[in-house]
Amino acid sequence: xxxxxxxxxxxxxxxxxFFYCGHAQDAMLTLQPNLSHFxxxxxxxxxxxxxxxxxxxxxxxxxxxxxxxAPFSNNNSHxxxxxxxxxxxxxxxxxxxxxxxxxxxxNTINLSVSAQRSTATVTAYQTTIPEGGSxxxxxxxxxxxxxxxxxxxxxxxxxxxxN
Numbered sequence: 001x002x003x004x005x006x007x008x009x010x011x012x013x014x015x016x017x018f019f020y021c022g023h024a025q026d027a028m029l030t031l032q033p034n035l036s037h038f039x040x041x042x043x044x045x046x047x048x049x050x051x052x053x054x055x056x057x058x059x060x061x062x063x064x065x066x067x068x069x070a071p072f073s074n075n076n077s078h079x080x081x082x083x084x085x086x087x088x089x090x091x092x093x094x095x096x097x098x099x100x101x102x103x104x105x106x107n108t109i110n111l112s113v114s115a116q117r118s119t120a121t122v123t124a125y126q127t128t129i130p131e132g133g134s135x136x137x138x139x140x141x142x143x144x145x146x147x148x149x150x151x152x153x154x155x156x157x158x159x160x161x162x163n
Contacts, residue, residue: 026051026104027048027049027050027051027092027093027094027104027105027106027107028048028049028051028106028107029046029047029048029049029090029091029092029106029107029108029109030046030047030049031044031045031046031047031090031109031111032044032045032047035111036109036110036111036112037111037112037113037114038082038111038112038113038114039082039113039114039115039116039117040082040083040084040113040114040115040116041081041082042081042082043079043080043081043082044079044080044082044111045077045078045079046062046077046078046079046090046092047076047077048060048062048076048077048092048094048106049076050076050094050104051104055076056074057096057097057098058076058094058095058096058097058104059072059073059074059094059095059097060072060073060074060075060076060092060093060094060095061073061092061093061095062078062090062091062092063090063091063092063093064086064088064089064090065088065089066089072095078092082111082113083113084113084114084115085113086111086113087111087112087113088110088111089108089109089110090108090109090110090111091105091106091107091108091109092105092106093105093106094106119141120139120140120141121139121140121141122137122138122139123137123138123139123140124136124137125137125138
């Protein structure tokens with residue numbers, strides 16, 4: 001009985017020491033736009049949230065593939081233009097200003113960056129469409145494994161113009 005009590009107290013002390021003096025992993029790294037793949041030249045903004053009401057109590061640093069890309073500062077966000085060599089794991093770390101012993105590490109976000117955006121080509125098989133007629137369009141994307149098409153608006157019937 002005494003041994004079980006001792007182990008329980010020891011467990012609570014270790015858990016308390018971990019949360020108050022060590023690394024806690026309850027910070028949240030988010031990015032805007034919220035994508036996992038970028039093209040060279042596109043901008044991304046990383047935001048580090050410590051999960052507490054007062055973000056000014058923390059210093060933030062941003063990490064890419066275990067290398068610091070932004071040193072500790074008061075700014076909880078970091079923006080950059082992506083380059084092809086910037087694929088990898090991103091993370092942030094928060095250091096509490098009131099106690100250097102309180103450090104939080106965020107989740108890891110894996111991003112990939114490729115050289116160039118694929119271009120889509122839309123082709124109409126007819127260039128002259130009679131009034132009330134229809135047209136067939138095809139869309140092709142070169143050098144892409146993914147094709148995502150969004151039809152913004154369709155016109156069931158186009159009106160002719162009389163000049």
